[in-house]
Amino acid sequence: MSGYIQEDIDPEELAHRSELASSIAGSVRELIDATVRTEVGEADIAEARRLIEAATEILRRDQLPGAYGIRFNSDGTKRSWGNAILGRRNPIAPPVELHHESEFSWTEVELGAAYEGPAGLVHGGVLALILDQLLGSTAEFQGVPGMTGTLSVRYRSATPLGKIRGEARVDRVEGVKTFVTGTISSNGKVSAEAEGIFILPKWARGEVSDVLRKSVGEG
Secondary structure (H helix, E strand, O other): OOOEEEOOOOHHHHHHHHHHHHHHHHHHHHHHHHHHHOOOOHHHHHHHHHHHHHHHHHHOOOOOOOOOOEEEOOOOOEEOOOOOOOOOOOOOOOOOOOEEOOOOEEEEEEEOHHHEOOOOEEOHHHHHHHHHHHHHHHHHHOOOOOEEEEEEEEEOOOOEOEEEEEEEEEEEEEOOEEEEEEEEEEOOEEEEEEEEEEEOOHHHOOOOOHHHHHOOOOO
16 A cells, blocks of 8 residues: 555645646647657757757656655545546546546546557557546445456447547445446447456455545546
């Protein structure tokens, strides 16, 4: 359970830090998209590299010693800003925002050139990554969190780059195992479906504070 850090931050300050994190990650995400699609010449590439290296030097001035980990307030508010799907500071993460209803969770996200696999299509591994996060977060929101034990994905058809919709719901709970099902749809058609088993880790069972148990998961 290393990397789980209690770090109480005032709500107003947290909102400010969250906005800063999202803004820098969004700018770099735009840079990634521009890098994939650029056709500029050698001189422009050289100038762009110079500016990127200068920006990197600025950001290196004050760094964490390792990964961001998962940080949480004593009220259970959680931040996993390095997360590969939901991380506010992580520009390689697609701009996924999860929405939780009483019985299911969903997301709609635009996947552009940086997430291509076959020509014009979303990489299957990216879809699996999104499904893993969506299913795991659904279990967490329903109060039966766990770490991914297994994830089975069936690709029913190709998924074009562009807007996709993901939905997930808890199917059943068996002891420390939570079974969650979900789908990815494009243009109203299901293109991938998944089932995941999420297992509450040993350190989060038994005599553990509710706040720490709520921190289990990936987002």
